[in-house]
Amino acid sequence: MFKGENLKALRMIEGYSRKSLADVLQVSEQAVWQYEEQSMMPEINKIYTLAQKFNVKTKFFFSPNQELFSITAVDTHSIAFRSKNQRTSTKILSQNHAQANFYAQLTSHLSAYVKQPHLPILTLVSKIDRYFSQNIDARVRIQLIANDAREMILGDQSNHQLLLALEKFGVYIYEKDLTDDADAYSFWSKYQVPFIILSNNKGVAVRRHFDLAHELGHLLLHRQIEFDMLSHEDFQRIEKEADIFAAEFLLPEKQFIASFNQVKKKSNPDHFVMLKERWYVSIQAMAMRAYYLGLISDTQYRYFWSLINKKGYKKREPLDAEIKLPKPVKINSLLNMLFTKKVLTPENLLNNLQVEPEFLYKKANISQKLFEKFMQQEKQTAEADVLKGYIIPFT
Numbered sequence: 001m002f003k004g005e006n007l008k009a010l011r012m013i014e015g016y017s018r019k020s021l022a023d024v025l026q027v028s029e030q031a032v033w034q035y036e037e038q039s040m041m042p043e044i045n046k047i048y049t050l051a052q053k054f055n056v057k058t059k060f061f062f063s064p065n066q067e068l069f070s071i072t073a074v075d076t077h078s079i080a081f082r083s084k085n086q087r088t089s090t091k092i093l094s095q096n097h098a099q100a101n102f103y104a105q106l107t108s109h110l111s112a113y114v115k116q117p118h119l120p121i122l123t124l125v126s127k128i129d130r131y132f133s134q135n136i137d138a139r140v141r142i143q144l145i146a147n148d149a150r151e152m153i154l155g156d157q158s159n160h161q162l163l164l165a166l167e168k169f170g171v172y173i174y175e176k177d178l179t180d181d182a183d184a185y186s187f188w189s190k191y192q193v194p195f196i197i198l199s200n201n202k203g204v205a206v207r208r209h210f211d212l213a214h215e216l217g218h219l220l221l222h223r224q225i226e227f228d229m230l231s232h233e234d235f236q237r238i239e240k241e242a243d244i245f246a247a248e249f250l251l252p253e254k255q256f257i258a259s260f261n262q263v264k265k266k267s268n269p270d271h272f273v274m275l276k277e278r279w280y281v282s283i284q285a286m287a288m289r290a291y292y293l294g295l296i297s298d299t300q301y302r303y304f305w306s307l308i309n310k311k312g313y314k315k316r317e318p319l320d321a322e323i324k325l326p327k328p329v330k331i332n333s334l335l336n337m338l339f340t341k342k343v344l345t346p347e348n349l350l351n352n353l354q355v356e357p358e359f360l361y362k363k364a365n366i367s368q369k370l371f372e373k374f375m376q377q378e379k380q381t382a383e384a385d386v387l388k389g390y391i392i393p394f395t
Contacts, residue, residue, distance in 0.1 A: 002047075004036040006061050009069035010054050011036075012098035013363065017091060025049060055359035063354055071097065073104035073189050077226035080218035080242075081185040093228065096185065096197075099176065099363075103197065104189035106364060107172050109352075110334055113343050119170030121194055121219075124152050128220060142241060145220055146248035153216075159209050159250050159280040163326040166196070166212060171219070173212075173328040175200040175365050186215035194219045198328070200365075205323040206282040210246055217245030250281050251289045260286075260295050267300040269307050273318050283317050284308060332367045339374040346375045 011021055018032040025032070025046050034040035042050070051058045060066070076097045128145045136144075153169050154162065167173055173196045186196045196215045198208065222238055230238070259278055265271045272283040279286065287304050290296045296304065308314060338344040350357065357375075360366040 001064075002035070002038065002041045002061055003064060003066070004038040006063060006066050006069065007050065008036045009066065009071070009098065010050075010056065010060070012071075012094055013069065013102055014054055015091070015095040024053060055356040055362065057350075057354045057356065060354040066354075068105040068109055068353055069102060070105065071101045073108065073191065074100045074187055075190065077228055079185055079187045080215065080222060080225075080227050080238075100187055100189075100195065100197070102363065103172070103174050103195055104191065104193065106353075107193065107195075107331070108189075108191055110331065110338070110344075113338055114334070119193070120152065120168075121170040122192065124149060124169075125220065125223070127152075138241070139244065142217075142221065142244050143248050143253075146217075146245050147252065149216065149220060150249050150252060160205070160323070160326070162209055162212050163328065166216065167328065167330040170194065171196055171216070172330060173198060174331070175328060176363075184211040184215050186218050188219065188223060203325055204320050205325045206276070206280055206285075206317075206320065208326060209250065209280055210282065210285060213246035213249045214242045216249065217242035221245060247285065247289050247292070251279060251286065253293065256286075256289060257293060257295065260290055266290070266296050267303040267307070269304060269311065269313055270318065276317070276319050280323065283313065328365065331364065332370055335366065336370055339370075345378055346371050347378060 011018070016024075018029045018036075022029045022032045025042075027046070031040065035042050047058055047061055050056075050061065074097065076093075079093075079096060079100055081093065081096055128148055131141045131144055134141070153165050157165060163173060171194045175198045177200060184196060184198045186194070188194050196212060196219075198211060218238070221241055225238065227235075227238075256279070259275060260266075263271050263275065269283050269287070272286055275281075275286055276283055287296065287301070291301050335344075335349075339346065346357070349360075353359075357366075357368070357371055360371070361368050
């Protein structure tokens with residue numbers, strides 16, 4: 001029996017409205033609604049079109065149990081979605097919620113094959129909880145939390161190691177296409193696992209470092225907030241708090257002041273390049289941090305920004321093309337281990353999810369090279385078994 005909820009879940013993940021999907025299938029919007037409500041079954045050629053369009057197996061639409069595509073793993077209110085326009089369309093928010101659930105369910109599915117240690121980030125969360133019960137200034141609280149977070153996550157490591165350090169610390173990080181006016185977003189799943197979703201259309205490492213620190217701020221500071229229920233003023237406030245956290249985390253006050261004092265011309269962006277090599281943070285973010293700490297005068301700060309505009313550094317700064325963009329590796333490393341130890345095979349995974357490899361490449365940034373390597377090994381093993389007489393081929 002055709003399962004309409006499977007179609008709806010897939011449509012939401014892919015970001016299709018009923019109208020846009022109706023155009024693909026060359027049917028009415030009402031027909032798509034009927035498919036999803038199971039008051040009408042699609043013709044077989046339409047099912048083939050859906051499977052091809054969305055890179056799933058045809059039996060995907062008939063499976064009575066598609067937990068990985070359910071929307072039960074992430075509360076829609078818990079997603080810290082950052083956009084230039086707070087009132088992002090319902091369609092985009094619904095798509096992000098559906099995709100967040102998929103990331104959480106996929107992660108849970110793969111993690112279930114191995115014994116999971118206690119996530120270090122949960123230890124940090126317990127440690128910083130005491131700051132929320134203390135009667136201290138909000139900015140001081142953020143600074144204390146950022147300092148604890150940096151000490152536990154990075155220690156003496158460079159900011160350039162932040163993505164890998166976060167993955168080791170228990171944060172699952174994925175990349176996906178985001179709209180031009182949207183940045184990264186983050187959430188806690190109902191399994192108490194933190195996620196950061198990065199935009200894969202921003203190829204600048206220092207911006208990615210700030211995105212990671214900003215989202216870490218949301219994960220630590222705003223765990224109990226219902227983001228989509230916030231007023232405009234409250235939304236702006238928590239975004240500012242996450243920005244403050246990112247600045248305190250990436251550029252800790254004492255160490256940053258010591259390095260900034262070595263800058264000879266504090267009003268010239270080109271003299272910040274040595275700092276960028278040290279901190280892997282944008283020149284503009286470092287200038288804002290320096291101004292807040294009183295290391296630059298008003299006059300120097302205004303001149304600094306006039307040079308930023310004059311030199312075109314708003315769009316591209318020195319070293320942006322040279323610093324390598326960090327990429328998430330945790331899920332691919334987990335898959336590599338499962339495949340290597342033969343706990344799971346690519347074919348098993350595809351059959352469990354009832355999707356084609358391209359679905360995982362596009363939706364979860366699973367390495368195509370990794371997948372094809374082990375699929376080829378499976379094929380060679382099967383051929384060897386036939387030659388050894390272990391399997392009798394019927395033709």
